[in-house]
Amino acid sequence: EAEVAQSPRYKITEKSQAVAFWCDPISGHATLYWYRQILGQGPELLVQFQDESVVDDSQLPKDRFSAERLKGVDSTLKIQPAELGDSAMYLCASSRRTAYEQYFGPGTRLTVT
Amino acid sequence: QKEVEQNSGPLSVPEGAIASLNCTYSDRVSQSFFWYRQYSGKSPELIMSIYSNGDKEDGRFTAQLNKASQYVSLLIRDSQPSDSATYLCAVTLNDYKLSFGAGTTVTVRA
Numbered sequence: 001e002a003e004v005a006q007s008p009r010y011k012i013t014e015k016s017q018a019v020a021f022w023c024d025p026i027s028g029h030a031t032l033y034w035y036r037q038i039l040g041q042g043p044e045l046l047v048q049f050q051d052e053s054v055v056d057d058s059q060l061p062k063d064r065f066s067a068e069r070l071k072g073v074d075s076t077l078k079i080q081p082a083e084l085g086d087s088a089m090y091l092c093a094s095s096r097r098t099a100y101e102q103y104f105g106p107g108t109r110l111t112v113t
Numbered sequence: 114q115k116e117v118e119q120n121s122g123p124l125s126v127p128e129g130a131i132a133s134l135n136c137t138y139s140d141r142v143s144q145s146f147f148w149y150r151q152y153s154g155k156s157p158e159l160i161m162s163i164y165s166n167g168d169k170e171d172g173r174f175t176a177q178l179n180k181a182s183q184y185v186s187l188l189i190r191d192s193q194p195s196d197s198a199t200y201l202c203a204v205t206l207n208d209y210k211l212s213f214g215a216g217t218t219v220t221v222r223a
Contacts, residue, residue, distance in 0.1 A: 033211075042117075042201050042213030043157065056210060091156055098209040099145050104156040 002026040004105035006092050012111045018080035021108045025073070025094030031055075033102060034067055034077050035091040043091055049075065050098060082112045114139050117204050119214035127222050132189040134217050136202030139183070145205035146178055146185045150198045151216065157201055161187065192221045 005024040013019045025032050030051055035043035046065065047057040051072040060067065064083070069075040079086055089109050093102040119136050126132045134148075145164055149157035161176040163169045163185065169176045175188040185204070189196055199216040206212050 040215070042203075042215050044213075045210060048210070089156075099205045101147065101159055101162050102203075102211060103159060104149075107156040109154075 006105035016081040021077045023075045023092030029094035031095045033093040037089045087112045116212040117214040122217040125220045134187040136185045138204040143204045147203040148187045149201040152198045
């Protein structure tokens with residue numbers, strides 16, 4: 001069964017350092033999503049791609065976060081500089097197209113010290 | 114008003130009983146509704162999707178949708194200890210964006 005791949009699974013970084021996360025969606029899925037989930041809350045959408053285009057990045061803190069999906073396949077989410085409040089689970093999901101079932105990768109647990 | 118609201122829980126049920134989870138949403142034109150199961154420390158796993166009014170059954174899970182009341186529920190029949198998890202309700206807003214509730218934690222007592 002096809003799965004969404006993410007790396008790394010865990011990341012510990014110091015405040016003010018840069019950090020990057022990678023995601024490879026299920027083959028054939030045109031829509032890719034990055035979410036942030038804080039303990040006790042539901043996932044919050046950071047950015048949504050349709051192929052290589054950004055559909056929604058209204059909740060992405062653009063002063064420190066950036067995301068790209070250059071060839072419309074895999075994607076990278078970057079934080080520079082990291083802050084203590086960025087500690088969370090970062091989830092990538094993909095779907096065949098918008099508003100269809102989304103499938104999540106295993107996530108990256110980020111701890112900023 | 115939050116876009117998607119769920120019972121805060123936690124919900125504790127004995128093994129073999131029915132667990133009933135509720136979710137309300139604010140966008141009257143939402144068309145797609147999902148339930149995800151999330152084990153502690155893991156990522157959400159899609160367990161049910163429902164798009165039209167009525168009931169949809171899949172194994173021990175039944176999703177119920179009432180668009181007029183802006184209400185969606187999930188029933189877990191014959192609850193097992195392996196069903197102990199947080200259940201997230203998710204609703205499509207503006208025809209493309211998925212909004213999640215905060216989740217309801219279910220504990221099945223052996």
